[in-house]
Amino acid sequence: MQLTIRTKNAATLNVAMAGVQFRQPLSASLDSCRGNPGDGGAHSVVMAVHESDAAATEDAETRQKLTKSERKARRKVARCARIIRENIGVDVCDHATRFLVLNNCGMVCGGSYEVIYNELHSYGSIQDIVLIPGQPFAVVVFEDVESSASAAEYLSNNVPAFSKDPVFPAFIKQEPSIQGNRCYDLFDEKSLPQGLTLIKDAISEDEEMVLAQLIQWGEPEESHTLRHREVRHFGYAFDYKLQGVQKDAPLPNGIPDECASFLGRLIATSHLSQLPDQLTVTRYLPGQGIPPHVDSHESFDDNIMLLSLGSPIVMNFRHPSGRQAAQVLPPRSALILSGDSRYVWSHGIASRKFDIVRRCDGLGDGITLSERGIRISYTFRHIRNGSCRCGNALLCDSHRFGSQGNASALRLEAEHVFKVYENIAEQFSDTRYKQWPKVANFLDSLEHGSLLLDAGCGNGKYLTSHDQLLKLGFDRSRGLCDICRDRGLEVLQADVLQMPFRDGAFDACISIAVLHHLSTTERREAALHEIFRVLRPGGRALIYVWAMEQHGTGDDDDAPSKYLNLNKMATESPPHVESPPPAGTPVGQSPLPVHCNRTQFQAQDMLVPWHSKSTQETHYRYYHLFQQGELRELLEHVSQGCVETEYHDQGNWCAVIVKQDTTADAST
Incomplete structure (x- = not known):
């Protein structure tokens, strides 16, 4: 490795590099930066990195003359050359070119187009400055070689004002392209969600000042501080767990009158169809953001508007399929989310102090860094009257509100499902040791290496075999x-209504004898939503529920189930007549009947006794018995066309379902 400093005359040149002075013999070449010897042009400072056998066998005597600092500088130079080669596929030149590489000036070092341009434009006409996300170097494209060489000489002897560390200049043969770079492509207008509308200068500077000063931040009784930001609510308090509001709990303070003027303008221009009645004002300090989210379908209508005051910022969007986009929100702009951008794509703001943005200077097509300042966001929403009718059951949250509000269902399940299984866990496990053949066949059909979730795994009997699969289970007990x-x-302890897994995490799922313990249609539907959520697109699931029809319903399966066959024991002993629990338990307003074991069911919602051998107690488990076609109807309501096959197996209705990638074309 040899560092060569070429000038047109001197034999030795002291160069400040990496904060140290080191003396290096020069090449005899006196070529000018235009390639014409002795033309009296400006000094050309070239950092050339030669990786050859000759460099590897560099004279030991020369190495001994270098100081420790000089050897360190050489290593840094070689490292910079390697980074450039690995990331843009270009080698460093041993002669000056128009393309000047500035190491230690990239985006990861805080470099931006503006600061580099301000520092170097006096050395010649700059045609472009290329910054690549995640890289420690920048490339400055000058109009001619002489200008590039002059800037390199300056940087070799000085630490620029925009950098705390020395800059290692080098030359490459061509300008790197950032087309196809992920960060660059995020800002392509074609990638933005449908229904997204940006209105620049939606308010005047005077209106911005009034709204920015409207709220006195920092007063405990006036504002609420979250982990990432400070907020204030009007009309209704925004619940960040629901990403919505409690519709029956309006606040005494409505939307401030100061907002009326520009809201009226947006109504007049048809950007809004109705005046909002809920407002959240958020104050972001530099470095603060908000996690990606979709505002509740059930709580709010279409057309959510975000008004930005103060510092510009980048808002990120993500589609359930994984597609991403980004939109710069300038000061005084209004962003309206409608259609897919409102209901399908999540939106959020990354927690960072600098944003990567596309340049708008006319010199080139590139990206740069934008430093954040204080930003205030006004988010206007309109409360939905009734339930959401968006038609996208996989993405809609209406089911959550219905299940969470059903207090009687929660009490019923706590008493006659959760409590019972805790009391009978050991005895229950002793009776559940053999895998059902058709469930095992489903597991056999999965690809090797698939990640399987057993939702409601019980004693884990389906997790003990099929070693070709990666298996994880959970149970409420x-x-x-x-x-x-x-x-x-x-395994882990969890609830089927709130699975602690990310979206699309599993290749397959089984849920055997779980849904029939949920006491309302809304809660059964909510559990299916969770199963679909954690499945990847194309992922499959097998669902088993207890059937009202304990006799088969087809030619191949019309015999009584094993559950009824076991009643043959009644010929040897008197049938056991069940007595009801001490107090009746309602589902809604109806009392639940108690089932007589090993007999045909008489109602869809029943309490089924379990006799504890150890304590001689009788526990009553709640069951919802599914009628023929009911499981398919429920599944189709959650995701139309998801049922691959449906069958009856030993007193159970069963369905194999597939998660379809319907979100790619989702619309509202």
Whole structure:
């Protein structure tokens, strides 16, 4: 490796590089930066990195003359050359070119188009400055070689004002392209969500000043501080867990009168169809953001408007399929979310102090850094009257509000599902040791290496085999989870209505004898929403629920189920007549009947007794018995066309479902 400093005359040149002075013999070449010897042009400072056998066998005597600091500088130069080669596929030249590389000036070092241009434009006409996200170098494209060489000489002897560290200049043969770069492509207008409208200068500077000073931040009784920002609500308090509001709890203070003027203008120009009645004002300091989210379908109508005051910022959008986009929000702009951008794409702001933005200077097509300042956001929404009718059951959250408001259902399940399984966990596990053949066949059909979720795994009997799969289970019962752990299985305690997994995490899922323990249609639907959510597009799931029809319904399966066959024991002993629990338990307003074990069911919602051998107690488990066609109807309501096959198996209705990638063309 040899560092060569060429000038047109001197034999030795002291160059300040990496903060140290080091003396290096010069090449005999006196070529000018235009390639004509002795033309009296400006000094050409060239940092050339030669990686050859000759460099590897550099004279030991020469190496001994270099100081420790000089050897360190050489290593830095070589490292810079390697980074350039690996990231843009271009080697550093041993002669001056128009393309000047500035190491330690890239985006990761805080470099931006503006600061580099201000520092170097006096050395010649700059045609472009290329910054690549995640890289420590920038490329300055000068109009001619002489200007590039002059800037390189300056940087070799000085630490520029925009950098705390020395800059290592080098030359490359061509300008790198950022077309196809992920950060660059995010700003392509073609990638933006449908229904997204940006209105620049939606308000005047005077209106901006009034709204910015409207709220006295920092007063505890007036504002609420979250982890990432400070907020204030008008009309209704925004619930960040629901990403919505409680419609029956309006606030005494409505939207401030200061907002009336520009809201009226947006109504007049048809950008808004109705005046909003909920407002959230958020104050962002540099470095603060908001996690990606979709505002509640159930709480708010279409057309959510975000008014930006103060510092510009980049808002990021993400589609459920993984597509991404970004939109710069200038000061005084209004961004309206409608259609897909409102209902399908999530939006958020990254927590950082600088944004990567596209340049708008006319010199070139590139990106730069934009430093954030204080920003205030006014988010206007209109409360939905009734339920959401967007038609996208996979993405809509209407089911959450229905299930969360059903207090009687929660009490019923707590008493007659959760509590019962905790009491009978050990005895229940002893009776569940054999896999059902058709469930095992489904597991056999999965691709090797698939990630499988057992939602409501019980004692984990489906997690003990099929080693070609990666398996994870969960159950609501702590006792059953402990049994699984004692068997060395990968399980956790969780609720089927709130699975602690990211979207699209699993290739397959089984849910065997779980849904029939949920006591309302809304809660059963919510559980299916969760199963679809954690499945990847194309992922498959197998659902088993207890059937009202314990006899088969077809030619191949019209015999009584094993559940009814076991009633043959009644010929040897008197049938057991069940007595109801001490107090009736309602589903809605109706009392639940108690089922007589091993007999045909008489109602869809029943309490089924479990006799504890150890304590001689009788526990009553809640069941919803599915009628023929009911499971398919429920599944089709959640995701139309998802049912791959449906069948009856030993007193259960069963369905294999597939998560379709319908979100790619989702519309509202």
